[in-house]
Amino acid sequence: IFQTMTIMNRVLNYCKPYGRDFYVKTTFRLRKNISPRAISSFSLDYSNNNNSFLPLSPYSQQKTTRSTLLDRKLFCTLSYRAGVRNVAIVAHVDHGKTTLVDEMLKATSGEGGDRLMDSGDLEKERGITITSKVTRLDYDGHVVNIVDTPGHADFAGEVDRILSMVDGVCLVVDASEGPMAQTKYVLSRALTQGLTPIVLINKVDRPDGQTRIDSGETENQISDLFKSLGATTEQLNYVTLYASAREGWVTEDPFVALSLATGDEVEEETGMGNLLDSIIKHIPEPEVFVHDNLNVKRDESSDGLAFHNDKFSLAATTVGFDQYLGRTCTGRIYSGSISKDDAIGVLKRGETDFKSLPKELADVCANRGISRVSLDPATAYAGDIVTLVGVPDDIAVGDTITHANNPVSQPIETPPLAPPTLCMDFGTNDGPYAGMEGTIVTSTRIRSRLLSETDNNVTISVQKCETDNEKSTVYGRGELQLGILIEQMRREGFEFIISPPKILTKMVDGVKVEPFEEVTVDVDSDFSGTVIESLTGDRKGIMIDMQENQSDGKTRIIFEVPSRGLLGFGPEIATLTRGTAVVNHCFLEDREYAGNMGDGLEKGKLVATENGKASAYALSSVVERGTLFIEPGQMVYEGMVIGENSRPGDLDVNPVKSKALTNMRASGKDEKVYLPPPKQWSVEELIGYMSEDEIVEITPKSVRLRKAELDSGARERAARTKKKQTKALRENSK
Secondary structure, eight states: OHHHHHHHHHHHHHHGGGOSSOEEEEEEEEESTTOSSOEEEEEEEEETTTTOOOOOOHHHHHOOOTTHHHHHTTTSEEEEETTEEEEEEEESTTSSHHHHHHHHHHHHHSOOOTTTTOOSHHHHHHTSOOSOEEEEEEETTEEEEEEEOOOSGGGHHHHHHHGGGOSEEEEEEETTTOSOHHHHHHHHHHHHTTOEEEEEEEOTTSHHHHHHHHHTHHHHHHHHHHHHTTOOHHHHTOEEEEEETTTTEEESOHHHHHHHHTTOOOSSOOSTHHHHHHHHHHSOOOEEEESSOTTSOTTOEEOGGGGTTSOOEEEEEEEEEETTTEEEEEEEEEESEEETTOEEEEEOTTOOSOSSOOEEOOEEEEEETTEEEEOSSSEEETTOEEEEESOOTTOOTTOEEEESSSOOSSOOOOOOOOOOOEEEEEEOOOSTTTTSSOSBOOHHHHHHHHHHHHHHOTTOEEEEOSSOTTSEEEEESOHHHHHHHHHHHHHTTBOEEEOOOEEOOEEETTEEEEEEEEEEEEEEGGGHHHHHHHHHTTTOOEEEEEEEETTTTEEEEEEEEEGGGGTTHHHHHHHHTTTOOEEEEEEEEEEEOOOOOOGGGOOOEEEEOSOEEOOHHHHHHHGGGEEESOOTTOEEOTTBEEEEESSSSOEEEOTTOOOOOOSSOOSSOOOOOOOOOOOOOOHHHHHHHOOTTEEEEEOSSOEEEEESSOOHHHHHHHHHHHHHHHHHHHHHHO
């Protein structure tokens, strides 16, 4: 009822500017608990004479259910597309999503391979999914569009935008780990949008997974998670499947799954067809808007030809570029049909008129595996997920494509994305070795590249820096997301510098708030105290839960920590726990500012005082002061950070000093210099490691950490000033 009242309120507000007095009588079909087939209808009479404007309810502000489609298109008929299913595979990182998609491809088309959908160079190197990808499967007379999504929290925006074009999700959960931080996030987003879930418990073939399935622990945790996230009665009646994606089997019977995990033979069919059958049976058909076609009945299923002559609309979810055919766009068709050579235009968000000239469509394609294949015949209908080739160049994610001659009146609404949590400044390299290694070095080219990234990566935004017009400020979700962007730019030949990340804060009702995150750490029990001390001390975290598993000697600890407190935490805890800690985090909410971080987070650095090539002789004495980041023969310059000091505070050292040569014979024999291997840093690790007075120099060949002020005298004066300011702030707080 809250949703219906909200819809009527919006109708009245929409009609208000067009007349002083009006009367509205509307018959509404209200879904019960978002069930596709449970429909009831009733009429409501409102007029503006008695001020019958209803306030938006808290429920409608928090929930973005599938009735938002009906909300936007009150004057359209809502129908369904037969023979099509659109489903997203969502899970926590490394729970087996991509491997599962590989097996589904093998079962339907014979294609597939080792993580076939992770086609990017960085995805192959790091073994993670970075961008969402769609593939089309033909199974049992149905078209099943599968969307593979990232599992890392920094790429959660990819999940947010994909969920708007599917009708259900397959939630993959590792049998041994159970629901994790990102599992909670993706499930909450799916439930909020009213999607139908299917739960697939993966990796049952592992011994620890078998133990948890036999005891029912994993199933209970999943059920509790659904209840805590406010799932409806229909969503709680989800089907549960048990699988080993690596071995290629799926079953609904947990006892059959345990038999398969132990190598026993079973009589029933256990292939990927069980998963595809469940998708066809439980995931609803795509909802379709009908504008002008009176032959389509409300709430009934129709094949694609029934929507052929209706108004066409498609919401752009992914945009790209083809060097031969121009700009491409992937999305779901919400109404009508589209064919090759049709004239199309773009409706921007919130706009009702075309801002660019219409363009003739070059092709209509579908994605099969990692290949783009032209449809034959080249026509797609409402409910399909397709790639349009040759769309207008001004297309962006979230825009609506429609027919130029018979357009829809309003663009398709897309769900809001979670706000960014941090920002960094990108600028031209002003160091001593500027321009020696990169081919693209100007601020204009750097800003243009960053702006082009925002076309498809909707969770990144770019603005001019407030303090320096030559720099660009980039807003994102986390260190890994920005680190991936920086690494991509490196490989394209860019040379630039980046500033330390800043966590975004804001004022709410006069109170300063900042983002908090839920952090889950799985670590050997011997190091649990180290993890607790690290996160609850200087990093201002709060421990929420602690579970010890006696069978494998592991402990799972859950914290709530300010996002600021997680900067640089990954490399530090990996060192303290000898690489046994597995850290996962997910955005929780905005809370009151937690105060300044502790002094123990500030690391002292070894800073070079001379320009030249580092020598083994000089580094043999420097290594006694701390940990080295460079090796002999590497070029250094004044102000460059070459290591970490073992004591607080920075230490100026000379890494290029060579042994003095004289005519006097040495009394003793020269000893061979042995140096430990230098510590290697990735880009995202340096993002969280660098201090406020440092920057990172990015080139295609090198990644260097240096001081923003290269002159040692100027740094000393700035340090004294900062110390006085910090002392004054502490006295004022007391």
